[in-house]
Amino acid sequence: KHIVVLPGDGIGTEVSEAAKKVLEAAAEEFDHTFTFEEQAIGGTAIDRYGSPLPDETVAACKNADAVLLGAVGGPKWDQNPSHLRPEKGLLGIRKELNLFANLRPVQGFSNLLHASPLKREVVENSDLLIVRELTGGLYFGTPSERRDGGNSVVDTLAYSRHEIERIVKRAFEAASVRRKHVTSVDKANVLESSKLWREIVEEVSKDYPEVTVEHMLVDAAAMKLITSPSQFDVIVTENMFGDILSDEASVLTGSLGMLPSASLNDSGFGLYEPVHGSAPDIAGEGKANPLAAILSAAMMLKHSFGMNEEAQRIESAVSEALEQGYHTADLDLPGGQQVNTERMTETVIDLLK
């Protein structure tokens, strides 16, 4: 299997390197051959090649079996014109590779729950998966432009039936191997696009009689994620709603530094990245928590390579490392031992074997 690594910016370099090491260890352990190729994206790519997404990067990704991304962005590029911003690289690669299905699992680690802003009894047993549509909706619709000489502006939330169907199917597929419940989030009391979304969810649900389905308005969902997060199994929603709700959900369990994500196309190909950002404040210091990137690598094994046992082994090694008290500076594990990125990675590798 050939894997393109896009380290990106800030701690992206460190955490993607850590995830790569874990993948190498898993390959050795299970007798696979993984080859790796590094390419530029984001701010680093702007500095080196004058573009947040060089053609070479796109071409390399298209020839790979999967892509591992670190993180993009940083204050250095914040004042750039919009086509020269690191995020454009991320939006661009999603679109180029047709990665329409963004999966963001949120699960609490019981020995980290004390760091949650929520009370333990509210957040414990939460185990949800947000399935966000990633290449359509409000973030990609056209027109998206100034008008009347700059005195007005429009953005467009557009979907085809096909785009909604494929993401909704993904959510039902995911639910059928989980707790068999889908919450479809929309604003069907106001938006036309949400009405079509709701109709399609009803249609698709007929093919999954074992999965229960519920429709929830996005404002209600924003409340319920906080008041009873454990009542969700799979949430499926439009790009922008998913952006907001998945970030909201990411802080519930008190361990943003632990959350992985997968962005998949129709054929199992995917880009895997931690949910956290590039953390420019601690970049290069060897302090970054590599676990979200490592868990993203585990998602790669599962979703792109069908290597479920291997993925499971990595996930267990991560849990085990935490249970033994190993943690990076971002986590507070009473009685545990604080270690750096490298040591954390080695610990996971040792436990994996």
Add this chain to the structure above:
Amino acid sequence: KHIVVLPGDGIGTEVSEAAKKVLEAAAEEFDHTFTFEEQAIGGTAIDRYGSPLPDETVAACKNADAVLLGAVGGPKWDQNPSHLRPEKGLLGIRKELNLFANLRPVQGFSNLLHASPLKREVVENSDLLIVRELTGGLYFGTPSERRDGGNSVVDTLAYSRHEIERIVKRAFEAASVRRKHVTSVDKANVLESSKLWREIVEEVSKDYPEVTVEHMLVDAAAMKLITSPSQFDVIVTENMFGDILSDEASVLTGSLGMLPSASLNDSGFGLYEPVHGSAPDIAGEGKANPLAAILSAAMMLKHSFGMNEEAQRIESAVSEALEQGYHTADLDLPGGQQVNTERMTETVIDLLK
């Protein structure tokens, strides 16, 4: 002063009646004359007049000095076609009366904080005001329609410079009599409309040198509301972002039944309503918490009638009632006394005198 009361559906009737009584008591106490006129909106208006917003209701509101709304909606009308849904009444009246500025204060009551899903240390001292643009953005833009014979769909997020300027000014005005900090929430790394929004915030901020301003991406704001709600003072944002964030914020303090709102036009005229819904499950039982409606009436006195002292008196009476342990069934006040809607209202009135 002439006030139109729109009881609406479910507990809307009970809580608007309670707020009206408190307004009458305040009028007596401070020697004002308030006249009241009841009109239909929402599901009740659909049942009676075949429209969620009868012309007579609009005309009456246009002739009033302020409008007090209970709540709209209920399962009875959920299957109706979209022009016959209660929410259309609400969206319609906002647009008809040009109520572009929705103010939603969120403040914790220290003896109710134990009911918050958040840890006390996270949520205490939170006191924020969400200023949501209410008549533009994604919920009102055109086109909003099916296309290609139903195989695709668009909604539109549209703003004119003028629409953004007036809401942003409102936020700065509000901040200048509060803690002098504005957080403008957008998605300027993706949306054109957010870029214009951000530019206008920068321009307007020059007229308020004493107010500090910060730009925050909507996904980051959704996180920060949970991890450090007390760091916000005034939040200003687009209609749909404001819908999501204000509902998210409404559950932070554990007392959704306490939250008022005001929707204002350019000249101080406004519609005042509790943030909670019509709660059809307890409608007509006399159990509803009237405090959010009563606090909405206080906002009316302040924002539409300039009666600051009167408003303050109502707010103090509400706090005092809670401090004395009086509460309705939705609130859990250890050692307190649970009372019904009527008794709660009388308690506030007694304390006001």
